[in-house]
Amino acid sequence: MKTTKLMERIKSKIKNLSSKYMLLPFLFLTTPLAAQTESSTGISQTTAFYVVIGLLIIVSLLVILLAFNIVSLLKAVVQKEMSPEKKASMEKEPSWFAKTWAKWNDLKPLEEEQDIMLDHDYDGIKELDNHLPPWWKALFYLSIVYAVIYLMVFHVFKSAPLQEEEYEIEMALAQAAKSNMEQTIVVDFDESNVPFNDDAEALADGKKFFEAQCGMCHKADGGGLAGPNLTDDYWKHGGSMTDIYNVIKNGVPNTAMISWESKLNPIRLQNVASYVKSLRGTNPPGALPPDGELYVEESN
Secondary structure: OHHHHHHHHHHHHHHHHHHHHOHHHHHHHHHHHHHHHHHHHOOOHHHHHHHHHHHHHHHHHHHHHHHHHHHHHHHHHHHHOOOHHHHHHHHHOOOHHHHHHHHHHOOOOHHHHHHHEEEEEEOOEEEEOOOOOHHHHHHHHHHHHHHHHHHHHHHHOOOOOOHHHHHHHHHHHHHHHHHHHHHOOOOOOOOOOOOOOOOHHHHHHHHHHHHHHHHHHHOOOOOOOOOOOOOOOEEOOOOOHHHHHHHHHHOOOOOOOOOOOOOOOHHHHHHHHHHHHHOOOOOOOOOOOOOOEEOOOOOO
């Protein structure tokens, strides 16, 4: 009677666990489809791949947990039918975990070390012939298998992009997204009426670009090097906001000053021109002497 009740408990327990855990494989199987539908919204295939692998690991762990539950219940049933003497003898034996731990580490007890003692003796220091633990060898073999799969996927069949190719793809996508965004920018100015932007964030953006791209010719402080000094009142092509914007946008023929129209959107062009305009009167040390015509700011 007791055995029958225990078996019924085991069946009900397995049924409850199965109802909870067996739904996860279906989630795992439907994840690639979900990833494909979401890829158009910004989730890359690499991210979807790692999500699927993560779900696979979770499902595997839950299946192992289910197996442990079933084994513990079966063990309880078996122990119910055992005699007290048999139970006492089983309790003296090492647990399954202890046996598995010893097996995977290939540990030798101290009393058996003389069996693996080598003849080497260095000033009284002796050496044991210990083998690598099985878990270490298993990881090593697994790394070999992974290396073969990696080689076949990335270098033989080329079914997935390498890191450099992934970078180029991401950069191309980012450039395309940037181009699409810049095409939607609407401004109410051009080189004939561009206003000075004194916003701190705009000037900081212009300064960052100027120091990175223009500093090699004009110095980072605008004092001039191969290019003219941009901090005084003398200008070759005019010192107004519209003149500076026009030079940056269209460049100067037959000089090192290239056109930035194809590389910067109108807002960035305005930010850079505003920053150059803000350099007037800063008079950095070591600046080049005046070059060009005197420009006098017109008062409104």
